[in-house]
Amino acid sequence: MATDTRYDALSGAAAPAADTARRFSVAPMLDWTTRDYRAFARCLTRHALLYSEMVTTGAILHGTPRGRFLDYSDVEHPIALQLGGSDPVELAECAAIGQQWGYDEINLNVGCPSDRVQNNMIGACLMAHPDKVARAVEAMQRAVDVPVTVKCRIGIDDQDSEAHLTQFIDTVAGAGCRTFIVHARKAWLQGLSPKENRDIPPLDYDRVHRLKAARPNLHIGINGGITSLEACQQQLQYVDSVMIGREAYHSPYLLADVDRLIFGATAPVPSRIDVMQAYRPYVEQRLAEGVRLHTLCKPMLGLFHGQRSGRAFRRLLSERTTVKGAGIEVFDEALQMMQAAAMPRPSVDTE
Incomplete structure (x- = not known):
């Protein structure tokens, strides 16, 4: 469960709801977005939505102690738990555990391209199986009251046309998912490492913009290659939310101006x-x-x-x-x- 760790900069501050905070978020990054990073990030931004590292269903259901994978501090809210898995029953059980643990959102990873997760039917390989993702999301939503969201790519391998992306989104949305965070690069599941998949496939922001224009009833967020708050403001003209990854870790002071520039807060920017x-x-x-x-x-x-x-x-x-x-x-x-x-x-x- 959450640990009640409070300190002066945040004491007494009410956490915004996940739906509001999602306008700007810090991406889930394995080994990086740890609970200590997230507590540190809260000294910079009160409003941004923070994501856990991806946690597999197997780790939650069979790992001990469970707190090793799920513990966090109260100051980290609003916070989303990202799950890796594909079995609807296991995902539903883990989503329920995440809600019991106090997470504000449960996110399904449909974007990680590593060989290890592919072998366990986790991550970007699931884009080839939209019906399977839809069943998983439907089961997760039945198990929890908090938002269930999906983080995906614009495509994988040779299944990377606009039609493929639209079919995936529509199928999963048909199961009730209303929020998608789209990494604006496709993933090559064969031939590129996870690191290369972050840089080599070209960015296609326009495809995500067109997706939002075509599906105005869905919340469409964008991720990939965004390194400044000015770029975030530009993206927010076309999509509902922006997610930043590595830049928020390597240059964390970028987060200090998020509350003012993205959320319109009037509190002084911390030095x-x-x-x-x-x-x-x-x-x-x-x-x-x-x-x-x-x-x-x-x-x-x-x-x-x-x-x-x-x-x-x-x-x-x-x-x-x-x-x-x-x-x-x-x-x-x-x-x-x-x-x-x-x-x-x-x-x-x-x-």
């Missing part, structure tokens, strides 16, 4: 120092739970990218947090270094 100070109590609590400092500081590595002393900050965290027994004093040293770097430099009297 990078504000973000570290807000995150510190969470780090201290998780250290007390036995979590390594390196794990907790990893999401912060790109926080001062391009800033004065940014490289020194990254080096300090990369080298010092891995030392056995490293504690909050290392975090504090990094914070003090960046506070000093932010101080105005004294003017030089040349007379």
Whole structure:
């Protein structure tokens, strides 16, 4: 279940509903969108929808302890659980467990192209089986009251025409799904690695835009290759929501302006120092739970990218947090270094 972990920047703030928060979301990314990354992201944005890493049905049903895959902190809301699987009965059971755990949305992965998940009938390979996805979604919806959504590609292999995408969307929508987040690249399931599938197939934003125009009654979100909030604002002229992936991890301060530019919030934009100070109590609590400092500081590595002393900050965290027994004093040293770097430099009297 959720852990009631609160800290000053977020204490008392009400989480927006998932349907509202979906206007901007951070993509599910294996090994990246961990609970610690998500807690850190909440120091930057209160409104964005955050996704878990993909969790397979097998991990939830047979893995122990279950909290290893599902635990999160209360501050992470609104938060979506992404499931990997294809069996309707198992997906329905896992969706119900996710709702019991307190997740605000259950998302089905129909976009991951890795060989490992294909062998278990998970991910992008399911785009070739829209009826199977429809049955799974229908079963999941019967099991929960929270939204059930689908994240997919624009196509796979040679099944990548506009007609193929429309047929897939219409079939799954016929089972009751109203929300689709579409990665605007097709996936090559044979011949390309998952990493290559993130870059080599060309982006086709227009296809997603046309899908939204043709299906105005559906919520259509877009994902893939979007790296700035300005690009997000442009996309929102054509689709209902935008999802950002790697850029939100490598350059996390991008998230600081999301609430103002995407959601129209009027709260002050936090500085990078504000973000570290807000995150510190969470780090201290998780250290007390036995979590390594390196794990907790990893999401912060790109926080001062391009800033004065940014490289020194990254080096300090990369080298010092891995030392056995490293504690909050290392975090504090990094914070003090960046506070000093932010101080105005004294003017030089040349007379």
